[in-house]
Amino acid sequence: MNLKLLMLKLVNMSENVFSAENQQERLLTPEYIVGLVDGEGYFSISPVYGVYKNYSSFEVKMIFGIDLREEDHEILERVQQYFNCGHLSRKIEKRENFSNQVRYQVKDRSSILNKIIPFFEKYPLQFASRQRKFKIFLEVAEIVKKEKYKTSEGFEKVKNLVAQMRRKNPQRLHVKPLLKQGEDIVHAL
Numbered sequence: 001m002n003l004k005l006l007m008l009k010l011v012n013m014s015e016n017v018f019s020a021e022n023q024q025e026r027l028l029t030p031e032y033i034v035g036l037v038d039g040e041g042y043f044s045i046s047p048v049y050g051v052y053k054n055y056s057s058f059e060v061k062m063i064f065g066i067d068l069r070e071e072d073h074e075i076l077e078r079v080q081q082y083f084n085c086g087h088l089s090r091k092i093e094k095r096e097n098f099s100n101q102v103r104y105q106v107k108d109r110s111s112i113l114n115k116i117i118p119f120f121e122k123y124p125l126q127f128a129s130r131q132r133k134f135k136i137f138l139e140v141a142e143i144v145k146k147e148k149y150k151t152s153e154g155f156e157k158v159k160n161l162v163a164q165m166r167r168k169n170p171q172r173l174h175v176k177p178l179l180k181q182g183e184d185i186v187h188a189l
Helices: 003-017 020-027 030-040 070-083 109-122 128-145 152-166 170-174
Strands: 041-051 056-069 087-091 101-106
Touching: 030 041, 030 056, 030 070, 030 109, 041 128, 041 152, 056 070, 056 109, 056 128, 056 152, 070 087, 070 101, 070 109, 101 109, 109 128, 128 152
Parallel strands: none
Antiparallel strands: 041 056, 056 101, 087 101
16 A cells, blocks of 8 residues: 555544544543543532422432533533433523533432433542542432431431531541651751
8 A cells, every 4th residue: 555545544543533424423421421520520419398378298309410611512412412301501691701511410209310320329529529429319219219217207318318418528527646756847858
């Protein structure tokens, strides 16, 4: 094969590999979604106690979501297609030097219990902080699935789990200091 023909094939092949369509197809593997959620995703739980005219009720709202810059909306559209559930919305940012966002959220219990949770059980998150939050999310999902949140004890359990989820790093509460009293970092080395 002559050099000119080989170069032409290489150029055509590289254009195909880096085309936007090919990139989108390659990016949406389960591993890519895990990485995306590790970086930009969240698991949210809101215990709500409602008092109405004739009754009161305990409710637990669960949300799985990913927020990205508006220009990256195609990725979230593909995530929505991958899971075949959830909704996309646009968040207009009014603060200076901040960009508008597109938000993908799954709020319905059936999709969370039957699609989102099984996905992350099969393809675990990599960041310890996300793993910890998902584990709590999973525990609350079990309470919700069994409808135990409808009792005051179950609702309190959910509230306590939410408090754990909101802590930045619970292990930091028990960390021993690296330096002895009166020692500075230079002398400790």
